[in-house]
Amino acid sequence: MFRVGPGGPPGSAHTKDGRESLLIDLKGYGSLLLDGAQLTVLVGLISMLIAMLLGLVGSWGKLSKSRIARTAANLYTTVIRGIPELVLILLVYYGVPTLIQDISSAAGMEVIIDINPFVAGVATIGFIYGAFATEVFRGAYLAVPNGQMEAARSMGMSAALTFRRITLPQMWRFALPGLGNVWMVLIKATALISVIQLPELMRNADTGARATRMPFTFYFTASLIYLAITIASMIFQQRAEAWASRGVRRA
Amino acid sequence: MGLGILWESVPRFLDGTLVTIEITALSVLIGLCLAVPLALMRVSKNPLLWMPVYGFIFYFRGTPLLVQIFLIYYGSGQFQEILSQIGLWTLFREAFFCAVLSLTLNTAAYTAEILRGAIQGVSWGEIEAARACGMSGGLLYRRIILPKAFRIAWPAYTNEVVFLLQASSLVSIITLMDITGVARVLAARTFAFYEFFIFAALLYLVLVYGVIWVFKKIEYRISGHLRGAPVKASTPAG
Numbered sequence: 001m002f003r004v005g006p007g008g009p010p011g012s013a014h015t016k017d018g019r020e021s022l023l024i025d026l027k028g029y030g031s032l033l034l035d036g037a038q039l040t041v042l043v044g045l046i047s048m049l050i051a052m053l054l055g056l057v058g059s060w061g062k063l064s065k066s067r068i069a070r071t072a073a074n075l076y077t078t079v080i081r082g083i084p085e086l087v088l089i090l091l092v093y094y095g096v097p098t099l100i101q102d103i104s105s106a107a108g109m110e111v112i113i114d115i116n117p118f119v120a121g122v123a124t125i126g127f128i129y130g131a132f133a134t135e136v137f138r139g140a141y142l143a144v145p146n147g148q149m150e151a152a153r154s155m156g157m158s159a160a161l162t163f164r165r166i167t168l169p170q171m172w173r174f175a176l177p178g179l180g181n182v183w184m185v186l187i188k189a190t191a192l193i194s195v196i197q198l199p200e201l202m203r204n205a206d207t208g209a210r211a212t213r214m215p216f217t218f219y220f221t222a223s224l225i226y227l228a229i230t231i232a233s234m235i236f237q238q239r240a241e242a243w244a245s246r247g248v249r250r251a
Numbered sequence: 252m253g254l255g256i257l258w259e260s261v262p263r264f265l266d267g268t269l270v271t272i273e274i275t276a277l278s279v280l281i282g283l284c285l286a287v288p289l290a291l292m293r294v295s296k297n298p299l300l301w302m303p304v305y306g307f308i309f310y311f312r313g314t315p316l317l318v319q320i321f322l323i324y325y326g327s328g329q330f331q332e333i334l335s336q337i338g339l340w341t342l343f344r345e346a347f348f349c350a351v352l353s354l355t356l357n358t359a360a361y362t363a364e365i366l367r368g369a370i371q372g373v374s375w376g377e378i379e380a381a382r383a384c385g386m387s388g389g390l391l392y393r394r395i396i397l398p399k400a401f402r403i404a405w406p407a408y409t410n411e412v413v414f415l416l417q418a419s420s421l422v423s424i425i426t427l428m429d430i431t432g433v434a435r436v437l438a439a440r441t442f443a444f445y446e447f448f449i450f451a452a453l454l455y456l457v458l459v460y461g462v463i464w465v466f467k468k469i470e471y472r473i474s475g476h477l478r479g480a481p482v483k484a485s486t487p488a489g
Contacts, residue, residue, distance in 0.1 A: 082459040083452045084420035087431055091452065094438065095445030191315035195424060202317060209325065216326035223314040223322065230313040 024221055029208035033218075036204030037225050043122055043200055044187040050126025051182065055133025062138050073134065080131035085189050088128060093120040093196045121193035129186045136178030141167065143174040173244040180237040187229055201225060257446055260437050267433035268454055274429065275416045277351050282358035282415075289359060290366035291392070304363070311360030316418050319357055324349035324425045350422040358415050365411060369404035370396060402473055409466040413459055420455070430454050 026033065061073030080088075097113040104111040144167055152162040194202035205222035209215040292300040293308065311319065327334060327343040334340040342348045373396050381395045423432035434451035438444045 079456065082456040084417035084431065084455055086420045086423070087434070087448055087452050087455060090431075090435065090438075091445060091448035095448045098442065099445040188315040191317045192421075194317070202315070202321075205318075206321075209321075214329055216322065216329040219318055219322040219326050223310075223318045226314045226318060227310065 024217055026208065026217065026221065027212045027214070029204075029212065029218070032204045032208055033201065033221060033225065036199060036201035036222075037229070039199060040187070040190050040201040040226075041229065043118070043125070043190045043193065043198070044183070046122045047125035047129065047190065048183055048186055050122065051129035051133045051186065052179070054126065054130025055137045058130060058134030059137035059141060062134065063141060077131040077134050080128055085125070085128055086192050086195065089121065089124045089192055089196060092124045093117065096120075117193065117196045117198040120196060121190070121198050125186060125189055125193070128189070129182050132182045132185070133179065136175050136182060137171065139178065140171040140173075140175035144170045173241075173248070176237070176241050176244050180233070180240075183233060183237075184230060187233065188226065191226075254446075256437075256441055256443050257450055260433070260447070260450075263433050263437065264430065264450065264454060267428055267430040268458070270427060270432075271416070271419055271429040271458070274347075274350055274354065274422060274427070275412075275419045278354035278358055278419070279412055279415060281351070281355045282362055285355065285359035286362035286366055287397070289363035290370060293363060293367045294370050308360045308364050311357050312364065316353070316357050317421055317424070320350065320353045320421055320425060323353045346422070346425045346427050350419075350425060350427055354415060354419060354422075357418070358411060361411050361414075362408065365404050365407045366400060368407075369400035372403050373399045405466070405470050405473065409463065409470070412466065413462055416458060416462060417455065 058073050058076060061069040061076075064070055064073075093115055097115055100113050101111060148166055148170065149162055152166040153159075157165065190200060191202040193200055194206065197203065199207075201222055205218045209218035212218070289304050289307070292304045295301050323343070324346060327340075327349070331340060334343055377395055377399065378391065381391050386394060419429060420431040423429055423435055426432070428436070430451050434447040438447040441447075
């Protein structure tokens with residue numbers, strides 16, 4: 001039931017590589033942290049992709065004429081934003097397999113399900129931040145002037161073509177600052193997946209801290225790596241915003 | 252289904268709820284007391300004042316809260332000797348102290364940034380008017396800028412308090428028995444995972460929307476001057 005996941009035993013694959021210890025001596029665990037950082041970024045990117053897809057669907061639901069779609073979308077954002085990420089991660093990782101087992105055994109079947117921490121983590125983080133992305137896309141859609149869509153429709157474009165050619169490209173400009181914020185919060189939230197033993201940056205820092213008995217050194221180094229990711233994201237966000245508003249004349 | 256187990260666990264969850272509220276309230280209050288001077292230093296033109304605060308805010312907003320908690324709770328162990336010598340080890344040994352300290356520093360950084368934006372958002376005309384009336388320095392801040400800034404910051408501050416309430420669930424990782432901690436222990440003991448975690452989620456939902464309700468009430472009270480005059484049911488004949 002409980003997975004004693006990867007991440008240990010340390011020192012086997014990650015021995016001294018000689019490249020580290022610029023200022024901080026990591027006793028040969030530096031490459032473990034870098035591997036973790038890679039996984040953190042990967043988990044962050046996939047979660048962000050899921051969050052953006054859910055956000056588009058969610059904002060469509062919120063703006064839809066269908067009452068069922070509106071209610072579902074509102075329920076999604078209201079509930080998700082009121083529950084801590086950690087509780088949802090634990091619920092998905094430990095709760096969903098047991099729930100499926102209970103339901104299937106009630107139906108007379110025996111199903112054993114073991115969710116992989118990567119899938120559980122990415123799905124949960126994506127699902128949570130999909131609620132935040134929903135609000136971002138909703139605001140961005142409303143920010144595009146209605147005349148743009150009306151003009152496109154009067155040119156004979158279908159609703160789908162109008163959305164793809166006119167609305168979506170202009171939405172990006174309004175959505176990017178909000179999406180940037182979602183990403184900044186999301187990448188930090190991925191640290192919580194360490195609780196379900198995914199060997200990302202936080203988990204690997206933990207492994208190094210335990211093995212070397214230098215917790216401060218390892219957690220501080222990990223925090224600096226997170227800080228570096230944040231700074232890189234800020235620079236990328238500025239570039240992306242400049243790109244998205246390339247058609248806007250500045251005074 | 253474990254409705255029976257759930258019912259028996261209600262007293263433990265109530266204890267957990269109290270721990271959650273206690274940690275959140277302490278961190279919010281101390282964090283706010285720290286955030287005001289930090290925000291004032293942040294808007295100062297003296298680089299000796301704003302640069303360290305800028306670094307503090309940047310670090311605490313740019314790194315995950317979990318790292319900050321681990322850095323303080325486990326990281327302090329690396330300096331056990333020094334901390335014992337100056338008599339602080341008894342504090343850092345306590346998970347409760349470390350939890351409140353890290354949450355306080357975290358919320359102080361976010362709140363200082365919110366207040367900075369709000370202080371800079373106070374309209375210049377009001378500051379000019381206050382100066383024209385002869386106010387300056389401390390009096391200007393105390394009477395005009397800070398009250399205005401708090402009103403501007405209130406909606407964003409509501410969000411921050413809600414985030415902190417949810418973030419307090421992380422203290423369960425350093426062994427504290429808040430709502431999440433109780434759910435984790437009971438779930439591991441009884442294997443009733445989804446029952447306990449869904450129950451914990453419901454408790455958080457109630458707390459979060461309770462906090463939002465209270466803060467909206469306060470927002471309504473402090474923004475009376477921004478609303479139109481109340482419409483009287485019957486206008487007196489004039």
